[in-house]
Amino acid sequence: MTTVSGTEGYADEAEELFRLYESIPAADAHRAVLHLIPQAPGWVLDIGSGTGRDAAWFAAQGHRVVAVEPTDAMRIPAMALHPQPQIEWLDDSLPDLTVLRRRSETFDLVMLTAVWMHLDETQRRRAMPSLAALLRPGGTLIMKIRHGPVPVGRRMFDIPAEETIELARMQDLHAVLNGRTESSQERNRLAGVIWTNLAFVRAGS
Numbered sequence: 485m486t487t488v489s490g491t492e493g494y495a496d497e498a499e500e501l502f503r504l505y506e507s508i509p510a511a512d513a514h515r516a517v518l519h520l521i522p523q524a525p526g527w528v529l530d531i532g533s534g535t536g537r538d539a540a541w542f543a544a545q546g547h548r549v550v551a552v553e554p555t556d557a558m559r560i561p562a563m564a565l566h567p568q569p570q571i572e573w574l575d576d577s578l579p580d581l582t583v584l585r586r587r588s589e590t591f592d593l594v595m596l597t598a599v600w601m602h603l604d605e606t607q608r609r610r611a612m613p614s615l616a617a618l619l620r621p622g623g624t625l626i627m628k629i630r631h632g633p634v635p636v637g638r639r640m641f642d643i644p645a646e647e648t649i650e651l652a653r654m655q656d657l658h659a660v661l662n663g664r665t666e667s668s669q670e671r672n673r674l675a676g677v678i679w680t681n682l683a684f685v686r687a688g689s
């Protein structure tokens with residue numbers, strides 16, 4: 485079986501990552517972007533949804549959620565941990581999101597939390613048009629991108645915000661947020677991990 489690129493290291497550490505990710509309330513993890521999350525119930529796409537912590541949080545706010553997660557060792561236990569019927573789980577992956585794109589659905593909010601930096605430059609160029617096509621007019625794309633030491637066994641790139649903003653601009657996605665925050669995980673904070681928070685809105689309403 486081939487490993488989806490970007491997922492290296494996750495299956496081996498899944499058990500520990502469930503403890504870690506689920507110990508941080510989603511509202512704390514997303515404090516910097518809370519104002520950009522739609523208040524009215526809508527359609528949310530969470531790509532690289534990991535343990536499903538955020539998918540469950542969105543579902544609790546009344547949203548319908550498609551949670552895309554290619555690592556079986558994350559997705560299968562996540563489905564059991566967060567069985568809300570408002571969440572649909574998909575085994576699919578960036579850059580092409582082949583399964584999802586076949587359905588021609590669009591979303592009010594597309595979230596990529598701690599995922600974009602797993603793609604190399606060629607993959608990022610390929611992925612951005614897919615992300616734009618998944619957004620409804622007026623919809624929001626939020627990306628949280630990690631910088632700093634790379635955990636052993638993971639595949640990660642240090643991505644300048646300007647590159648992502650330019651890729652988005654080419655797809656008519658307008659930047660509404662570009663800021664840096666420290667990590668909400670103590671272990672990462674001590675290791676010097678910081679995050680770029682980007683958000684884009686697709687023109688139209």
Ligand SMILES: C[S@@+](CC[C@H](N)C(=O)[O-])C[C@H]1O[C@@H](n2cnc3c(N)ncnc32)[C@H](O)[C@@H]1O
Nearest residue numbers: 489490491505532533534555577578597598602
């Ligand atoms: C750092 S975890 C973040 C999980 C979750 N978004 C969170 O913030 O708790 C990154 C997740 O992205 C997934 N991932 C890695 N490469 C991916 C790709 N090419 N397409 C989609 N997801 C990917 C991994 O399997 C992993 O579950």
